[in-house]
Amino acid sequence: MPDFKLPFNLDIDASVDGLGAALHQLQIISDKPVEGPICFISMQIKPTEANQGTSQMEFLCLFWALEKLNYFLEVCVFEVIKDCTTVKSLSNMKKSNRNMLRWKIAIQEYRGNMTIVHKGGNIGKNADGLSGWPLPNDIYNPAYVPEEAFPQILIKVISVTYLNTTFFDEVRNSYTLDENCSILFRFLTKDCKDNSFIHLLDEIWKK
Numbered sequence: 001m002p003d004f005k006l007p008f009n010l011d012i013d014a015s016v017d018g019l020g021a022a023l024h025q026l027q028i029i030s031d032k033p034v035e036g037p038i039c040f041i042s043m044q045i046k047p048t049e050a051n052q053g054t055s056q057m058e059f060l061c062l063f064w065a066l067e068k069l070n071y072f073l074e075v076c077v078f079e080v081i082k083d084c085t086t087v088k089s090l091s092n093m094k095k096s097n098r099n100m101l102r103w104k105i106a107i108q109e110y111r112g113n114m115t116i117v118h119k120g121g122n123i124g125k126n127a128d129g130l131s132g133w134p135l136p137n138d139i140y141n142p143a144y145v146p147e148e149a150f151p152q153i154l155i156k157v158i159s160v161t162y163l164n165t166t167f168f169d170e171v172r173n174s175y176t177l178d179e180n181c182s183i184l185f186r187f188l189t190k191d192c193k194d195n196s197f198i199h200l201l202d203e204i205w206k207k
Contacts, residue, residue: 007079011127014061018134021065041143042134063103
């Protein structure tokens with residue numbers, strides 16, 4: 001069980017196949033420090049996301065992990081652990097596209113509690129496994145992202161209906177056949193000066 005009084009360790013990794021994140025916590029059990037797993041999440045990415053550079057992929061992974069694990073990390077101190085030095089400079093990058101700017105703004109919420117560190121070797125390899133074999137992005141995935149799960153539907157055909165003059169003639173003639181429309185027509189054509197016949201309208205038309 002997580003102890004929200006103790007710091008968390010968040011391992012993240014991004015690959016061409018997906019995103020992975022592993023949340024751990026170091027707890028004292030029987031007077032010994034033991035690091036235990038809290039939560040594992042993964043998600044397949046879209047083909048367009050796989051074409052992004054390393055920095056963008058790392059930023060996307062961090063943003064996604066913080067969003068999905070917000071319940072644990074919102075008010076707790078934690079370290080983001082990555083085996084790539086790129087992640088340490090993410091928040092200080094000067095050149096950013098629209099998505100990266102959006103991610104940077106969202107990540108700022110955690111800056112007071114978050115420390116990004118680089119640790120090589122076998123540390124964080126569980127996140128590598130999660131990103132290499134990620135779960136599908138569907139409703140059965142705890143890290144499900146609804147807005148990215150369904151492809152955009154493109155409109156390929158637009159049907160335009162042409163109305164000939166006969167239609168408009170029928171509409172125009174129907175005004176003269178309706179008693180109330182006929183009265184209003186007479187009223188408007190006389191510049192609204194003669195309203196003596198307005199009382200002939202049905203009650204609902206007088207309103």
